[in-house]
Amino acid sequence: MIRFVLADLGTRRLGALLLVLIIAFATGLGVLVTLQERALRLGSARAAAAFDLVVGAPGSETQLVLSAVFLQPAPLTLVPGEVMARLSADPRVAFAAPVGFGDFAGASPIVGTTTAMLRALGGLRAGHGLEQLSDAVVGAKVPHALGDTLVPMHGQIEAGGHVHAGIAYHVVGQLAPTGTPWDRAVLVPIQAVWQVHEHEHEHEHGVGAGAADDDDDDEAHAPLAGPVDEAAARRADAPGVPAIVVKPVSIAAAYSLRQSFRGHGTLAVFPGEVLARLYGTMGDARKVLALVAAGAQGLVGAAILLVVMAEVMQRRRQIGALRAFGAARGAVFALVWMESFLLLALGVVAGVGVGTAGAWALSAGLERQAGIALPVELAGGDLLQAGLLLALGAGAALLPAVLAYRQSPAEVLRG
Amino acid sequence: MSAPKSAPKSAPKSALAIRDLVVRYPGLDAPALEVPALTLAAGEALLVSGPSGAGKTTFLNAVTGLDGRGQGVVAWDGINLIGLSEGARDRWRAGHVGLVMQDFHLFPALSVRENVMLPQRLARWGRLPPALRTEADALLVRVGLDRPQQRAGTLSRGQKQRTAVARALLCRPGIVVADEPTASLDPVAGHAVAELLVGLAANLGASLIVASHDPVFAARIARHARLEGGRFVTGEGDAA
Ligand SMILES: Nc1ncnc2c1ncn2[C@@H]1O[C@H](COP(=O)(O)OP(=O)(O)OP(=O)(O)O)[C@@H](O)[C@H]1O
Ligand SMILES: [Mg+2]
Numbered sequence: 022m023i024r025f026v027l028a029d030l031g032t033r034r035l036g037a038l039l040l041v042l043i044i045a046f047a048t049g050l051g052v053l054v055t056l057q058e059r060a061l062r063l064g065s066a067r068a069a070a071a072f073d074l075v076v077g078a079p080g081s082e083t084q085l086v087l088s089a090v091f092l093q094p095a096p097l098t099l100v101p102g103e104v105m106a107r108l109s110a111d112p113r114v115a116f117a118a119p120v121g122f123g124d125f126a127g128a129s130p131i132v133g134t135t136t137a138m139l140r141a142l143g144g145l146r147a148g149h150g151l152e153q154l155s156d157a158v159v160g161a162k163v164p165h166a167l168g169d170t171l172v173p174m175h176g177q178i179e180a181g182g183h184v185h186a187g188i189a190y191h192v193v194g195q196l197a198p199t200g201t202p203w204d205r206a207v208l209v210p211i212q213a214v215w216q217v218h219e220h221e222h223e224h225e226h227g228v229g230a231g232a233a234d235d236d237d238d239d240e241a242h243a244p245l246a247g248p249v250d251e252a253a254a255r256r257a258d259a260p261g262v263p264a265i266v267v268k269p270v271s272i273a274a275a276y277s278l279r280q281s282f283r284g285h286g287t288l289a290v291f292p293g294e295v296l297a298r299l300y301g302t303m304g305d306a307r308k309v310l311a312l313v314a315a316g317a318q319g320l321v322g323a324a325i326l327l328v329v330m331a332e333v334m335q336r337r338r339q340i341g342a343l344r345a346f347g348a349a350r351g352a353v354f355a356l357v358w359m360e361s362f363l364l365l366a367l368g369v370v371a372g373v374g375v376g377t378a379g380a381w382a383l384s385a386g387l388e389r390q391a392g393i394a395l396p397v398e399l400a401g402g403d404l405l406q407a408g409l410l411l412a413l414g415a416g417a418a419l420l421p422a423v424l425a426y427r428q429s430p431a432e433v434l435r436g
Numbered sequence: 437m438s439a440p441k442s443a444p445k446s447a448p449k450s451a452l453a454i455r456d457l458v459v460r461y462p463g464l465d466a467p468a469l470e471v472p473a474l475t476l477a478a479g480e481a482l483l484v485s486g487p488s489g490a491g492k493t494t495f496l497n498a499v500t501g502l503d504g505r506g507q508g509v510v511a512w513d514g515i516n517l518i519g520l521s522e523g524a525r526d527r528w529r530a531g532h533v534g535l536v537m538q539d540f541h542l543f544p545a546l547s548v549r550e551n552v553m554l555p556q557r558l559a560r561w562g563r564l565p566p567a568l569r570t571e572a573d574a575l576l577v578r579v580g581l582d583r584p585q586q587r588a589g590t591l592s593r594g595q596k597q598r599t600a601v602a603r604a605l606l607c608r609p610g611i612v613v614a615d616e617p618t619a620s621l622d623p624v625a626g627h628a629v630a631e632l633l634v635g636l637a638a639n640l641g642a643s644l645i646v647a648s649h650d651p652v653f654a655a656r657i658a659r660h661a662r663l664e665g666g667r668f669v670t671g672e673g674d675a676a
Pocket of ligand 1: 435461462463464468486487488489490491492493494495
């Protein structure tokens with residue numbers, strides 16, 4: 022029976038292949054939407070894991086998180102140095118690290134910070150931390166090795182940036198991979214960023230990509246030299262920073278800190294909470310996408326069913342002949358059902374493969390672009406859903422089978 | 437059903453008795469077939485001829501139970517096909533009738549042997565008796581095909597019809613029915629098929645009914661009935 026089904030499918034393999042492909046793509050679309058949305062959620066949640074609390078100047082909470090956690094360049098209002106000082110002295114704070122944006126090294130953003138941040142990101146896999154003002158620690162995906170010299174560009178090259186004359190960093194350490202945009206960042210002492218951009222303080226703005234300030238960058242800067250004085254970053258008269266990453270000592274401390282640093286010229290957010298809110302809006306978009314995918318699947322399913330039914334109608338003389346020769350009615354029913362279901366099952370299985378492969382490819386592409394690792398993971402629920410789809414298909418395959426079952430053999434003798 | 441399935445040495449003799457058979461199609465005023473009485477002794481051969489549209493196929497559909505409509509009695513050994521359910525007619529036909537048609541209805545992707553055994557494979561669930569395969573090969577040799585592994589799609593037309601003859605005879609039916617079996621063949625191939633069909637049915641002791649206007653059958657089948665406008669005009673009585 023199986024042999025017969027396979028042989029029969031073999032004779033019309035082109036049509037069968039097309040049907041399988043169409044089913045595969047329709048299924049793949051749904052799988053892709055589900056997996057990609059999940060990957061985005063998992064990936065960004067993981068990226069935010071090291072950032073319990075972020076303090077910045079009042080403004081958009083989302084922008085603060087996107088900048089501090091995902092290193093998205095944007096002109097943020099600076100929080101005065103006094104805030105950093107207060108946080109550092111607060112007993113509810115395990116550590117507070119500034120995040121200051123300054124220039125680019127190639128495509129990598131240069132982020133000014135302190136040693137605490139290196140630890141929060143998972144530590145180094147090679148070299149040592151920020152000891153000299155000219156020291157730089159590179160993320161795992163920055164294409165520079167220990168000992169390399171980095172020349173910061175004001176703005177990304179693509180955006181037409183230009184060099185700060187006389188300024189150079191030396192790569193002394195490399196971060197362990199984090200799967201976050203920080204993998205592509207170059208971390209330097211915050212003091213170095215301040216020194217390079219000293220003359221911009223009155224702008225009251227953090228330095229963003231392509232910010233077309235008309236400061237005279239060709240003017241030679243004093244070269245970066247001397248050891249880093251970490252305590253200087255915690256002084257009340259230190260320059261402002263766009264964002265401060267805070268590690269509270271406990272959950273209770275986290276909530277109480279957020280309370281204390283909301284209002285009075287500062288904004289404190291839990292990145293996880295902001296992301297959750299973002300997913301809320303994204304979730305609606307996903308629902309629409311999922312509905313579209315389901316609609317496409319339904320339409321494809323109906324079309325396929327029609328094609329299969331038409332095929333049965335077209336082959337009714339052949340089916341009638343089988344009956345005329347003595348094939349049992351139930352056997353004819355089973356044959357047609359098996360053939361229809363086999364096509365469908367092949368399509369669904371291939372579709373899960375196509376969808377997963379697509380999600381992988383998309384994730385890889387996004388990872389290259391945005392630096393966030395987007396893990397494509399199949400969950401148990403997906404299996405259930407695929408099973409449900411198969412069950413639905415098994416039900417739908419009954420239709421052509423019934424059609425074949427009801428086919429009278431009497432017409433077979435009439436050409 | 438009274439279908440003896442375990443390949444008997446000699447086929448069960450099947451005698452046909454038709455009384456007051458009337459078959460009407462919707463939209464036709466006159467009945468497409470009207471047979472007041474016709475009998476066929478077990479093992480007897482009958483050639484049915486007549487112009488196109490005379491009702492030959494309608495007659496064959498009635499005596500094979502392919503079409504259950506109609507009124508009257510079409511009884512093989514006392515079993516009246518009219519009045520049996522579709523499933524019951526299918527089962528009866530599977531056990532009693534070997535069919536050969538104008539179209540070969542072979543599955544091109546399957547081998548000659550698989551085609552010959554296909555009806556048996558689909559008639560029952562489970563495995564086929566191994567003897568059936570030997571029998572199929574022997575039958576294929578009888579009809580002049582010695583490559584049972586050949587794909588049916590690659591056969592010549594004459595070989596295809598000879599495969600169909602082997603398929604019809606595999607389960608040693610008591611009744612062999614053929615509708616225009618030589619109509620799509622050239623004279624030489626038609627000749628061979630007619631020879632095989634009549635010869636093998638006689639060997640089996642099966643009753644044979646052939647609808648054809650090919651003269652090759654007239655020379656080989658003694659009893660000849662002619663249909664015109666749904667009625668037999670000659671030969672509808674008992675064997676001469
Ligand atoms: N399903 C049907 N509905 C209506 N009329 C039908 C149907 N089947 C057959 N007929 C009619 O019944 C008559 C007998 O048809 P049948 O097929 O038995 O003729 P035939 O002798 O086999 O002809 P041929 O030699 O061309 O095969 C024809 O007039 C045909 O049009
Ligand atoms: Mg006919």
